[in-house]
Amino acid sequence: xxxxxxxxxxxxxxxxxxxxxxxxxxVLAAGAWLIVLVPFIATxxxxxxxxxxxxxxxxxxxxAVGFVAVYGTIxxxxxxxxxxxxxxxxxKIGEFGSFEIEWAWVVDGLSIMMFFTVGVVSxxxxxxxxxxxxxxxxxxxxxxxxxxxxxAMLMLVxxxxxxxxxxxxxxxxxxxxxxIGHYWEQKENSSAGMKAFIVNKIADIGLMxxxxxxxxxxxxxxxxxxxxRVVESDAALDDVAVVIAVLLFIGAMGKSAQFxxxxxxxxxxAGPTPVSALMHAATMVTAGVYLTARMFPLFEEMAHEALDxxxxxxxxxxxxxxxxxxxxxxxxxxxxxxxxxxLGYMVAALGAGAYTAGLFHLFTHAFFKSLLFLGAGSVIHAxxxxxxxxxxxxxxxMPRTFWTFIIGSLALAGIPLFAGFFSKDxxxxxxxxxxxxxxxxxxxxxxxxxxxYMTRAxxxxxFGKYKGHGHPHESPAIMTVPMMGLAVGALLFGFLxxxxxxxxxxxxxxxxxxxAELLGEHATSFDFFALFAGLTAGLLGIALGYRLYYExxxxxxERDRLFIPVLWPVLENKYYIDDLYMNGIVNPIKGPVARFxxxxxxYIIDFVVNIVGAFTRGLGRFVYSGLDxxxxxxxxxxxxxxxxxxxxxxxxIQTGKVQQYAVALFGGALxxxxxxxxxxx
Amino acid sequence: MTIAQFLVLSxxxxxIGIYGVLVRRNAVLVLLSVELMLAAVNIxxxxxxxxxxxxxxxxxxxxxxxxxVAAAEVGIGLAIVLxxxxxxxSANIDELDVLKW
Numbered sequence: 183x184x185x186x187x188x189x190x191x192x193x194x195x196x197x198x199x200x201x202x203x204x205x206x207x208x209v210l211a212a213g214a215w216l217i218v219l220v221p222f223i224a225t226x227x228x229x230x231x232x233x234x235x236x237x238x239x240x241x242x243x244x245x246a247v248g249f250v251a252v253y254g255t256i257x258x259x260x261x262x263x264x265x266x267x268x269x270x271x272x273x274k275i276g277e278f279g280s281f282e283i284e285w286a287w288v289v290d291g292l293s294i295m296m297f298f299t300v301g302v303v304s305x306x307x308x309x310x311x312x313x314x315x316x317x318x319x320x321x322x323x324x325x326x327x328x329x330x331x332x333x334a335m336l337m338l339v340x341x342x343x344x345x346x347x348x349x350x351x352x353x354x355x356x357x358x359x360x361x362i363g364h365y366w367e368q369k370e371n372s373s374a375g376m377k378a379f380i381v382n383k384i385a386d387i388g389l390m391x392x393x394x395x396x397x398x399x400x401x402x403x404x405x406x407x408x409x410x411r412v413v414e415s416d417a418a419l420d421d422v423a424v425v426i427a428v429l430l431f432i433g434a435m436g437k438s439a440q441f442x443x444x445x446x447x448x449x450x451x452a453g454p455t456p457v458s459a460l461m462h463a464a465t466m467v468t469a470g471v472y473l474t475a476r477m478f479p480l481f482e483e484m485a486h487e488a489l490d491x492x493x494x495x496x497x498x499x500x501x502x503x504x505x506x507x508x509x510x511x512x513x514x515x516x517x518x519x520x521x522x523x524x525l526g527y528m529v530a531a532l533g534a535g536a537y538t539a540g541l542f543h544l545f546t547h548a549f550f551k552s553l554l555f556l557g558a559g560s561v562i563h564a565x566x567x568x569x570x571x572x573x574x575x576x577x578x579x580m581p582r583t584f585w586t587f588i589i590g591s592l593a594l595a596g597i598p599l600f601a602g603f604f605s606k607d608x609x610x611x612x613x614x615x616x617x618x619x620x621x622x623x624x625x626x627x628x629x630x631x632x633x634x635y636m637t638r639a640x641x642x643x644x645f646g647k648y649k650g651h652g653h654p655h656e657s658p659a660i661m662t663v664p665m666m667g668l669a670v671g672a673l674l675f676g677f678l679x680x681x682x683x684x685x686x687x688x689x690x691x692x693x694x695x696x697x698a699e700l701l702g703e704h705a706t707s708f709d710f711f712a713l714f715a716g717l718t719a720g721l722l723g724i725a726l727g728y729r730l731y732y733e734x735x736x737x738x739x740e741r742d743r744l745f746i747p748v749l750w751p752v753l754e755n756k757y758y759i760d761d762l763y764m765n766g767i768v769n770p771i772k773g774p775v776a777r778f779x780x781x782x783x784x785y786i787i788d789f790v791v792n793i794v795g796a797f798t799r800g801l802g803r804f805v806y807s808g809l810d811x812x813x814x815x816x817x818x819x820x821x822x823x824x825x826x827x828x829x830x831x832x833x834x835i836q837t838g839k840v841q842q843y844a845v846a847l848f849g850g851a852l853x854x855x856x857x858x859x860x861x862x863x
Numbered sequence: 864m865t866i867a868q869f870l871v872l873s874x875x876x877x878x879i880g881i882y883g884v885l886v887r888r889n890a891v892l893v894l895l896s897v898e899l900m901l902a903a904v905n906i907x908x909x910x911x912x913x914x915x916x917x918x919x920x921x922x923x924x925x926x927x928x929x930x931x932v933a934a935a936e937v938g939i940g941l942a943i944v945l946x947x948x949x950x951x952x953s954a955n956i957d958e959l960d961v962l963k964w
Binding site for chain 1: 881884885886893956957959960961962963
């Protein structure tokens with residue numbers, strides 16, 4: 183049964199002092215649970231029947247995410263053209279004591295934005311995957327996990343309570359593990375999957391503890407209830423708000439791959455390219471940003487110290503990851519570090535209190551980064567190598583891939599009128615106006631670095647001479663059409679939030695059950711200082727990249743060394759962070775700690791266990807021979823023997839002579855008659 | 864006529880029947896004695912039916928039933944006795960003790 187609990191719709195919410203009427207979205211919002219259910223059902227159907235279908239279950243997967251995309255788009259239009267939908271629905275599943283277990287979904291501007299982004303980007307990636315996975319070893323397993331991945335992300339973003347969010351969160355982790363290790367025949371791939379899973383799990387401990395503390399303090403897992411307490415400035419929540427916020431953010435750091443949990447993301451490239459595209463754009467890595475945005479009023483009102491941590495972590499990540507992207511030769515790794523860097527922007531933006539800017543960058547980034555990944559996949563598909571030193575000169579052979587890749591790169595580099603320009607500018611403006619000069623200049627510097635490494639990647643891949651083997655061909659339409667679709671997004675979606683001109687996106691993401699004052703302001707005019715700083719940095723980066731790499735890049739490695747002689751070895755070894763984790767954590771655990779635990783196990787625990795075992799065995803022996811054999815069994819055997827003996831004696835009264843029986847019969851009757859006679863007189 | 868006269872007749876007949884069943888060795892005579900006991904029961908039924916002025920004539924009806932059942936029973940009984948006699952050349956009930964032990 184659907185028991186729709188309306189939280190705040192239609193209701194009056196204060197936004198900037200004005201009263202705003204919100205609608206409950208009607209049947210559209212009430213049925214939004216389908217968005218989550220359909221991918222899960224598709225996963226099940228692919229698992230069961232996929233092998234027997236002509237395209238190994240891909241048709242079901244595409245249909246499921248296509249449905250989500252359409253539904254998300256309809257919701258987007260419904261909320262934008264109407265008053266804005268704020269709705270919370272619940273499907274009661276059962277009771278656990280006084281705690282009601284329900285599947286609750288929230289439909290508001292933030293979740294609709296995520297439905298739309300996840301739906302559209304997933305559809306592009308899924309369609310692309312149909313072409314990319316042609317002739318794969320196990321396409322059914324891939325599409326089942328891929329659909330589960332999308333469904334888990336939708337579960338996460340639709341969650342109205344933290345438990346459900348955690349379920350979606352963990353399902354994203356599990357399905358990402360399956361997808362990263364899709365080609366598990368090679369040890370590195372399954373190790374990469376495990377690395378992603380374990381690093382995420384470590385961070386998830388923070389999330390889990392944070393959720394538990396929040397639930398104990400507030401007495402509910404429901405996010406809107408927690409937000410109500412934030413609005414009421416509840417004293418009990420205020421006391422622990424910083425702890426909760428930091429713990430939740432630790433979980434977010436894991437999924438969104440923020441320093442120091444960033445190590446899993448570059449290795450996650452081991453999965454098929456459509457997975458990388460989806461994972462790096464709309465799902466998984468955005469989960470942490472989404473969580474922080476969803477809980478933003480808590481951070482903003484009660485946990486400013488935690489917000490500072492968010493800002494610092496974001497700033498560190500955006501710089502270190504950007505630098506690493508310059509020295510990578512694997513095209514997917516360039517993009518992976520670029521993703522890390524852009525996630526740093528988003529997280530730092532939230533940390534600086536720029537809720538809209540952070541989410542807007544998430545939104546635009548989802549389109550152009552998935553586009554770049556699909557482009558990289560297309561190139562890899564043609565060249566059969568991830569390595570940019572095997573590429574070059576592909577712009578003539580692969581024109582569609584080239585042009586869409588250029589659009590994605592320009593958007594990422596923040597060139598005016600492309601989507602990334604507006605979102606990055608808004609973040610830089612937020613740093614500038616929020617009084618964070620250091621983070622601002624780090625952001626500007628990273629904009630320069632971003633432009634540099636993207637120019638390098640484009641030059642090495644598409645310009646110069648072809649250095650690989652064979653003759654590369656343009657990918658089939660099933661792969662290039664999704665890229666063109668995403669390119670449209672990368673071109674146009676920046677205009678959804680131009681300061682002072684359009685506020686479509688701002689209006690969308692502040693359509694929530696809490697007042698807009700808690701969610702930050704929308705810039706009403708360009709911050710021209712930030713704009714020119716960012717733009718200059720981007721153009722300089724392109725110029726330098728062009729200067730260094732445009733010509734035949736056979737000697738690009740020497741040039742790298744020349745360019746950054748000191749930094750190079752550090753960057754090449756990823757700041758030794760992986761080595762630090764390996765030698766500081768993994769190897770000690772594998773070595774001395776494991777040996778100590780093994781010793782403890784063999785000599786202490788096993789000793790106790792053996793003693794207990796020996797005692798139990800002795801006890802068992804006594805019980806068997808003493809109690810069971812000589813006690814119970816004896817009694818039973820004797821009872822049986824006694825009955826047999828008695829029977830052997832009593833059988834002789836069965837003479838077989840009818841008249842003796844008749845005597846007994848009539849004698850008995852006589853006794854009864856006499857008895858009755860005596861009793862009635 | 865009082866009810867007691869009928870009951871005495873019935874009791875006498877029944878006792879003779881019991882005596883016959885218990886002491887006779889010939890199976891045919893045992894069957895005859897069983898018939899005597901049934902006749903005694905019939906007399907009781909009819910006498911009580913009459914004495915209590917049973918308007919449904921239950922006593923008479925039961926007597927008729929018993930006569931029918933007795934006829935069937937004796938038919939089967941005699942058939943068994945006949946078969947036993949054919950097999951063993953004797954209808955002596957003392958020798959029929961194959962059911963013992």
